[in-house]
Amino acid sequence: MIAIEPTWTPERVDQLKIYFEAGLSCRDIAVNIGVSRNAVIGKLSRLNLTRTTSDERRARRKKSASHAAQRATAKQQFRLLQEVYEQEPEDAPIVSANSCSLFELSEQRCRWPISTPGAEDFCFCGNTPLGGMPYCSGHYRLAYQAGSRQRAARG
Ligand SMILES: [Zn+2]
Structure with missing residues (x-):
């Protein structure tokens, strides 16, 4: 046998x-x-012996790369803001010559509300916003000032 x-x-x-x-x-x-x-x-x-495929490794690398990109963008925005504050006088008038309706808003238009929401003449600023930001430089400065004023009032 x-x-x-x-x-x-x-x-x-x-x-x-x-x-x-x-x-x-x-x-x-x-x-x-x-x-x-x-x-x-x-x-x-x-035996539960599995190897990470190259695809998984690629995906992981891609993820960390986009994280780095996000960090870089935040840094760039911060630098951009610094420049805005240093260059423009505090009370520079903000001219919203391109004001638009809610339906006309896009990534390329400042979404700072002009007048009161619900009012007949309600519209948005519509100026070209700062890179990657929802507001134009003037309105971003305004938003920042309002925020710091609120913080100061609370403290
Ligand atoms: Zn604006």
Whole structure:
């Protein structure tokens, strides 16, 4: 009687783990051990030995890259604001020559409300906003001042 040799002898399992940790592909491991590629894949999943695919690694790298981009943008905006405050006098008049309705608002228009919401002449500033910001330089300054005044009042 011929004993049927199991595919995964303890020796082969050890080899499998060693080759896997060495970073060999499933096909190479299969050739080295002398089993089928499918057997290697099946055994690896049974042993919970999964490798991060290059796709996952790429996705992770992309994520951190966009984080860095966000940080850079915040920094740029801060610098932009600094310039605005340094260059323009505090009480420079804000001319909203391009005032627009709510429906005309876009990324390229300052969304500072002129007059009271609900009023007949209610509209938005519509000036070209600062890069990446919802308001033009004048209204951003106004928003910032209002905010600091509120903070001062509270404190
Ligand atoms: Zn504005």
